[in-house]
Amino acid sequence: MKKLLLLCMTALFCFACNESKTVTVTVTNPLALERSNEVIEVSMETVTNRLGLADTAQIVVLNVDGQQLPYQITYDGKVIFPAAIAAGGTATYTIQTGTPEAFDVKACGRCYPERMDDMAWENDLVAFRAYGPALQAKGERGFGYDLFTKRDTSEPILEGMYAKEIDKETRAKLKELKKTEPEKAAGLLKELSYHIDHGHGMDCYAVGPTLGAGVAALMVDDSIIYPWCYKSQEILDNGPLRFTVRLEFNPLTVKGDSTVVETRLITLDAGSHLNKTAVSYSNLKETLPIVTGIVLHEPDGAVVADAANGYITYVDPTTGPDNGKIFIGAAVPTVVKDAKTVLFSEKEKKERNNADGHVLAVSDYEPGSEYVYYWGFAWDRADIKTAAAWNQYMADFAQKVRNPLTVKVN
DSSP, X not given: OHHHHXXXXXXXXXXXXXXXXOEXXXXXXXXXXXXXXXXXXXXXXXXXXXXXOOTTOOEXXXXXXXXXXXXXXXXXXXXXXXXXXXXXOEEEEEEEESOOOOOOOOEEEEEEGGGTTEEEEEESSOEEEEOOHHHHXXXXXXXXXXXXXXXXXXXXXXXXXXXXXXXXXXXXXXXXXXXHOHHHHHHHHXXXXXXXXXXXXXXXXXXXXXXXXXXXXXXXXXXXXOOOSEEEEEEEEESSSEEEEEEEEOOXXXXXXXXXXXXXXXXXXXXXXXEEEEEEEETOOSOEEEEEEEEEXXXXXXXXXXXXXXXXXXXXXXXXXXXXXXXXXXXXXXOOOEEEEEEOOHXXXXXXXXXXXXXXXXXXXXTTOOEEXXXXXXXXXXXXXXXXXXXXXXXXXXXXXXXXXXXXXX
């Protein structure tokens, strides 16, 4: 009886010890800028070891007031959650065992084989797509990233937009109406199209055979080696806070070598206007210039090209007179050798669907390395209303990626 009592007391003591274990995460902001909704990463292995977690155990992340925060465990073994830190300040978070609350999905995406293999993704602020192999098989030259504007909602919108755009029954009805009642057909087309804003955003951006909204590409003798559509895709994270996809491309021909293969790892976190992208090239033999580009749809459009501070911006006029303005930008944490506007010749302009050129951030890519940069946009009908506000957002963002938060785990 005494042995049984002792065993029970020991088990209770061990349980109490495990229950009381916590991991303290201290986040320090080195900049004189407030940083809010910035997603930070902590090793899940460290958390598991510190808390002595069983395989089925759940955790919670708490702020200094004891309130639960949304979190996600990523494909590469990180616990991620949003942090808010005052300028030059420090914030403390606690990770412990517990039952997590339900939080809304803020970042997600999927491949749409029913729409020529579009890879489309979004967060609570913005939405994007990269064109896939079915589009390339048709011969369409969609080289760059495309955008979907988003407003007045933080919920996912892409699934609904695509469902309307490609509904087979409605499209069949539309085809018949065009023959007999063209006015009704035009009205139905407006209801279906994601090129029209039905209250929460739209596709009003032109890409074509350009770098679009921020594709990176190698350059040889001042000529961009344009990638085409992705060849294969693998979604690695799909919410609630982070979407990650790996895209691999068909071989490029670089200086006569047709074995160079590009891979992109694209990550979009909740609360950010910008994707993080890591680009690598296998089989490349030498260091070459690499450019991050934003297509210009006006030869004299409003551009910022700041090599010293590592960012570029452009105000895009959109594809219609009543669609507002799209503010596009890219930031590079490492050295930017040059940032400039490059206009197309009249011949190339015709080849590139009458686009006017690119604003480019120029760096170097070394074989075997990763080129990491950030790209994205805002819409003047959503949270950032002016070009000045966007340029400030980008200037601040460029500082942040060059001066990351310091994360210490105790």
